[in-house]
Amino acid sequence: MxxxxxxxxxxxxxxxxxxxxxxxxxxxxxxxxxxxxxxxxxxxxxxxxxxxxxxxxxxxxxxxxxxxxxxxxxxxxxxxxxxxxxxxxxxxxxxxxxxxxxxxRPPARDFTDLLTGATTVAVLEGVNDHENLGAMFRNAAGLGVDAVLFGPGCADPLYRRSVRVSMGHALRVPFAPIPDWPDGVGVLRRRGFQVIALSPDPTAVPLAAAFTGPRVALLLGAEGPGLTEEAMAAADIRARIPMSAGTDSLNVATAAAMAFYERVRAS
Amino acid sequence: MxxxxxxxxxxxxxxxxxxxxxxxxxxxxxxxxxxxxxxxxxxxxxxxxxxxxxxxxxxxxxxxxxxxxxxxxxxxxxxxxxxxxxxxxxxxxxxxxxxxxxxxRPPARDFTDLLTGATTVAVLEGVNDHENLGAMFRNAAGLGVDAVLFGPGCADPLYRRSVRVSMGHALRVPFAPIPDWPDGVGVLRRRGFQVIALSPDPTAVPLAAAFTGPRVALLLGAEGPGLTEEAMAAADIRARIPMSAGTDSLNVATAAAMAFYERVRAS
Missing domain, CATH: 3.30.1330.30 (Ribosomal protein L30/S12)
Structure with missing residues (x-):
């Protein structure tokens, strides 16, 4: 006690x-x-x-x-x-x-260690808002995402507000930085992950049709700027959420949740 | 000017x-x-x-x-x-x-007026958090929901914070109260809406298998308490989001977004 x-x-x-x-x-x-x-x-x-x-x-x-x-x-x-x-x-x-x-705080983990046994990982670039990041971890935990990997420009998942908004799941879902960006994304591909970049581009494939393999890495950028060209080029495919015309894109954590949901919806 | x-x-x-x-x-x-x-x-x-x-x-x-x-x-x-x-x-x-x-503020609208031409409506009970409500409107706008209907206990969609979190979509997506609760839900059924109650119950049908008709009303309760028994009984079917064991339920606006997404994912 x-x-x-x-x-x-x-x-x-x-x-x-x-x-x-x-x-x-x-x-x-x-x-x-x-x-x-x-x-x-x-x-x-x-x-x-x-x-x-x-x-x-x-x-x-x-x-x-x-x-x-x-x-x-x-x-x-x-x-x-x-x-x-x-x-x-x-x-x-x-x-x-x-x-x-x-x-x-523990030392940062090696992201390649988190790939063993993982079938769904989220890869974030420039997600610099603590609340969005916290919400992302809550959604990742709820929808069975195995790990969250960080490219550059992301907020701190262990900052008090991130932890609070995540309902504490930032303490439970494993995460690690990808030090070499975006080259590190290639490691995911070599490990058999299909790398899917979420994009608002109307020419992208609908999310529902994007998944083809057993291992998926979902590449997500910040609301507003989205993914950099370099990150986009490192993906296998670009997928979009069917959106109503003339609206803002969804909140990044909500968009991520829909991609996570696609992975479990048939289960 | x-x-x-x-x-x-x-x-x-x-x-x-x-x-x-x-x-x-x-x-x-x-x-x-x-x-x-x-x-x-x-x-x-x-x-x-x-x-x-x-x-x-x-x-x-x-x-x-x-x-x-x-x-x-x-x-x-x-x-x-x-x-x-x-x-x-x-x-x-x-x-x-x-x-x-x-x-x-305009006078409240008659909810039956909002059903004409609508194929997807959200019906909320006890969603008493302004930020969740705002997020719900943003998701509704982004994912093509035609109207938001209010049972008892909901926050004010026109309160400044709701409007802000909605990115202004609380001003654009039509909404109205359902004065007779939950009897008013019967009106939706008589108009040909399949009424789907979102529930964390593991015996509920997976969301992906719940939709059967061209007109859908998604019944959503607050995080935590969820829908009342009476509201649940007014639904045609209960649907669940496949969730990881041992986690909190998703944020209500995120859960709603997934149901809204099911309506547009094939489009």
Whole structure:
């Protein structure tokens, strides 16, 4: 069981990992920061407890401490219990969700390790919005995507907001950078992945007709700019979602969900 | 062309329609409020200008005024031009998007009028989150849904945040309440709509196998509680999205998008 330790003062150094979460230059949960991952709220904290990310401490109000007691039974870590006001002073803003857990960031994984046994992977380029990225991970988890691979220009999947919007699935769906871009996409092809680039181009193949093989890599760009020419050229085929004329493209996470759905719709 | 009128003081009564947008009890864009609809940002304002909602005034900074000059060519309405600080004082917060347009709310439409010529409609129950509702409208517009019908407990599609998240499509996709719930669903059936209730129940039919007729009404409940028993009983069939075990259900707007997508995927 986690050890409950009361924190009465916002200057208590034991809760430094949770300090000033909004001050961009001091964010502990950003790359180049203190190398930490923050889970926020009961649902996401629970998911962290079930994930490979082992939290080393929690900070929360008494109510959340009691709610999580069973989940924390096997964790020999401190739960810093604080009144809501003290917690707000530490964190730097009032946190409705009342509980945070913190874990260390692991080193980046080798993307080729994630391909073993994988049949569907998402490959992102320039998806630089934390909420879209979080939603993408939630959709990936829900629809059976095996891994998310990152080309350049993507947001941080372990940033607090990404993790929250993902409902904690950013902690569970494996991800890794593709260091050599877009050449690394060739590795996927050599491993037998059909590389399908999602595109709004009306001359692209309808999504429903694009899938031909047992292994698929779905290449997705950001809303607005979309994929670069170089990334597009690295794909085997371009696929489009049938869209109504005169509308904006769908949100990138929603478009991705439809491609993920195509992979499971017959199951 | 809109008439550009400079506003130098935040107390100027000409911009009262834009005042204190965040103060819940005084929100001009809520039902029971002043009966107004607020569009925010260049993209959404443009969409309002193309919609049946005819704005009667705009408030914005000089840069936005110039950006919208062409769009406003046929509108004989005032553009209240104000410095960003004055605008922030009027609105009650700093508005990054720099421009607002305001229109009057039209009376609610009769839902049976929206069925003529419609082949796909969404029917919502308890979708009480403005962002989810906005996302639903964006997806509806992108994927060719003809109308959105509201059972009880839904958020306001014309609330500023819904409109913004919808990218303005809440102003374009027709919507109406179904006053008699769930009996009104029977009207849809009598008009030849197959009523498909989306459900996470693993015994439901896979979404891909659920559609059998030319006219479809997709019945969607809120994330978490889902549809009520009564609404579920009013449907012809229950359909599920094939989901990975142990994950949360998808966001309701994303689940809806998949159902909408099924209607257009072969087109």
């Amino acid at each position: 986690a050890v409950v330790l009361d924190v009465d003062s916002a200057t208590d150094p034991r809760v430094d990992d949770f300090r000033d979460l909004k001050a961009a230059d001091r964010r502990p949960d950003r790359p180049g920061g203190r190398g930490l991952v923050i889970a926020e709220g009961t649902v996401v904290v629970r998911r962290m407890l079930e994930s490979p990310f082992r939290p080393h401490a929690l900070l929360g109000v008494d109510k959340r401490c009691r709610e999580l007691a069973t989940d924390l039974a096997d964790f020999d870590i401190p739960f810093y219990r604080a009144p809501a006001e003290v917690m707000a002073q530490v964190v730097g803003f009032h946190l409705n969700r009342g509980v945070l857990a913190v874990a260390h | 809109a008439v550009v009128l400079d506003v130098d003081s935040a107390t100027d009564p000409r911009v009262d329609d834009f005042r204190d947008l965040k103060a819940a009890d005084r929100r001009p864009d809520r039902p029971g409020g002043r009966g107004l609809v607020i569009a925010e940002g260049t993209v959404v304002v443009r969409r309002m200008l193309e919609s049946p909602f005819r704005p009667h005034a705009l408030l914005g900074v000089d840069k936005r005024c110039r950006e919208l000059a062409t769009d406003l060519a046929d509108f004989d309405i005032p553009f209240y031009r104000a410095p960003a600080e004055v605008m922030a004082q009027v609105v009650g917060f700093h508005l990054n998007r720099g421009v607002l347009a305001v229109a009057h």
